Amino acid sequence: MGAVPRFLLASLALVAAGIVVAADAPPRAPVAGAAGGAAPHPPVAPPSREGKVNVDLTQKFTHFRVGGKNVKSLYFDRGIAWVGTSGGVVRYDTKDDSFKFIDTKDGLLSNGMFYVGRVKGRIAVGTYGGGLSLLDEKTGKWQTYNIPEGLGDAFVYDVITAKNGDIWIATWSGANRVRGGDLDNRSKWDLYTVENTKGGLPNDWVYGLAEGKNGDIWLATEGGMARFANNRWENWNHAKGLGASYDRVKKDIAFKNDPGKQSVHHAKQKEEMGLLDVDVAYNPNYVVALEVDANGGVWAGTWGGGLARFDGKRWHNYTTTEGLPGNHVFSLHLDPKGQLWVGTNNGLTRWQNGKFAKALTTADGLFANNVFAMTSSPDGALWIGSYGGVAHLRLGK
Numbered sequence: 413m414g415a416v417p418r419f420l421l422a423s424l425a426l427v428a429a430g431i432v433v434a435a436d437a438p439p440r441a442p443v444a445g446a447a448g449g450a451a452p453h454p455p456v457a458p459p460s461r462e463g464k465v466n467v468d469l470t471q472k473f474t475h476f477r478v479g480g481k482n483v484k485s486l487y488f489d490r491g492i493a494w495v496g497t498s499g500g501v502v503r504y505d506t507k508d509d510s511f512k513f514i515d516t517k518d519g520l521l522s523n524g525m526f527y528v529g530r531v532k533g534r535i536a537v538g539t540y541g542g543g544l545s546l547l548d549e550k551t552g553k554w555q556t557y558n559i560p561e562g563l564g565d566a567f568v569y570d571v572i573t574a575k576n577g578d579i580w581i582a583t584w585s586g587a588n589r590v591r592g593g594d595l596d597n598r599s600k601w602d603l604y605t606v607e608n609t610k611g612g613l614p615n616d617w618v619y620g621l622a623e624g625k626n627g628d629i630w631l632a633t634e635g636g637m638a639r640f641a642n643n644r645w646e647n648w649n650h651a652k653g654l655g656a657s658y659d660r661v662k663k664d665i666a667f668k669n670d671p672g673k674q675s676v677h678h679a680k681q682k683e684e685m686g687l688l689d690v691d692v693a694y695n696p697n698y699v700v701a702l703e704v705d706a707n708g709g710v711w712a713g714t715w716g717g718g719l720a721r722f723d724g725k726r727w728h729n730y731t732t733t734e735g736l737p738g739n740h741v742f743s744l745h746l747d748p749k750g751q752l753w754v755g756t757n758n759g760l761t762r763w764q765n766g767k768f769a770k771a772l773t774t775a776d777g778l779f780a781n782n783v784f785a786m787t788s789s790p791d792g793a794l795w796i797g798s799y800g801g802v803a804h805l806r807l808g809k
Contacts, residue, residue, distance in 0.1 A: 483797025612645025655696020713741025755783025
């Protein structure tokens with residue numbers, strides 16, 4: 413896909429007081445990254461918690477600003493785009509371009525969002541310190557499940573509902589399984605940790621979940637990948653082939669700040685994983701993105717170790733050498749056609765016919781080159797979240 417010559421900016425800039433909404437569409441401006449330099453986003457109007465924006469559907473892409481926030485999760489359902497950010501969640505109705513900003517003033521316990529999706533038929537958000545909250549869309553009331561209800565931790569990264577009806581919840585203190593999805597029955601809540609699985613779960617910080625082809629559950633953690641199948645655990649880390657070696661990626665590490673120097677937690681993990689000699693942001697055991705494709709292939713996005721694929725026997729690792737835009741893989745997304753999209757620190761690509769397609773960047777319509785979240789709408793368009801905003805890419809235009 414070549415550079416896009418124009419765009420429409422519809423600013424939904426989340427600030428402390430809510431959303432800042434732009435007036436009518438601004439004049440067309442050069443695309444960020446195109447010849448002549450990046451044009452600054454135009455000024456926006458005073459804060460508002462709800463309203464409407466003007467969107468021109470003839471354009472190849474639209475930008476929605478969220479201010480100084482990360483877009484951590486995106487979910488599209490029934491014409492509604494839900495945008496989970498580090499400062500609240502936005503409900504954007506594509507049918508009439510109306511939006512509403514939702515945060516602790518509306519009953520949530522935290523403004524930080526890691527997950528947005530549906531659980532038991534209700535919109536659900538996994539939050540940063542506020543547990544898992546489900547929305548009654550008729551009343552606008554939120555029901556929160558937290559540690560007293562059985563949740564392993566108030567930090568919820570991901571949620572899936574398995575084909576057998578079990579609900580799995582990824583937290584920073586292990587993974588919950590709610591048997592039969594009976595959230596209101598405390599006796600149905602199980603919690604799996606490193607300790608009670610005897611190391612089967614390699615780390616208690618669980619970032620992602622996915623169901624395999626045969627009903628097995630895959631878990632992405634800070635200590636590698638785990639699989640729960642037939643009540644048995646199996647796991648893989650870098651020593652077992654997960655993630656590219658430091659020698660393969662050291663010339664192309666985007667972030668130089670060593671997390672091990674920022675916290676005792678990360679310093680301890682570096683020691684446990686034999687990475688004391690590495691002083692940049694590289695740890696192939698950190699799996700922060702996860703998908704399982706229709707053929708059962710397991711895809712794992714690592715922190716500096718590129719993209720890994722498990723074929724059922726061994727891991728295959730892909731880096732910038734093989735065409736990956738960046739070696740930090742923040743997000744993975746399977747679109748309705750089953751195509752795998754890979755969001756990195758340096759743009760977005762698609763896995764196609766055994767190789768990576770040409771990367772998309774700001775020159776092609778991304779809001780920024782760091783891609784933290786993705787979802788698709790039924791028309792095949794992509795919604796892509798970055799630091800500061802969302803890009804709505806209409807791929808067929």
